[in-house]
Amino acid sequence: MIKKLSIIITLVGTISLTSCAGHYGLTSNVNNHSTQVVLSKKNFKVINSVSGDASVTYIFGIGGLSKKALITEAKAEMLQNANLEGGAKAVINETVEIKGSSFPFFGRKLVTVSAQVIEFTE
Incomplete structure (x- = not known):
């Protein structure tokens, strides 16, 4: 009886402490920009790397109803951190990472x- 009880406790403990996680990055150009800048000349310098995060929590599969699109929120925070005003600056090499x-x-x-901020020198 004690052996069965210890097996059940071990099994329940193991199941309750397990989790699952997944991660993938969107490195292809899934972000549609209407402006194109060709960076073929050495007329710019990288001045900063910036990032923005957004997250949502689900309990019993329900949640996130007060959130807008997570990529949109993360990108807005990243652009706010980029401080693009007051100069000839642009965001390049934008990457989206999703972890569940x-x-x-x-x-x-x-x-x-995440992305890099460049400033044009000419």
């Missing part, structure tokens, strides 16, 4: 948008 993790009855999704 889940536990029993609980889940979380985190989106990170």
Whole structure:
């Protein structure tokens, strides 16, 4: 009886402490920009690397109703951190990373948008 009880406790403990996580980055150009700048000359310098995050939490699969699109929120925060006003600056090499993790009855999704800020010298 004690052996069965210890197996059940071990099994329940193992299941309750497990989780699952996934991560993928969107390195292809899924971001549609209407402006194109050709960086073939050495008329710019990289001045900063910036990022922005947005996350949502789900309990029993329900949640995130007060959030807009996570990539949009993360990108807006990244652009705010880029401080593009007051000069000839642009954001390049934009990357979107998405990480999802889940536990029993609980889940979380985190989106990170990162890029480099350049300033034109000419």
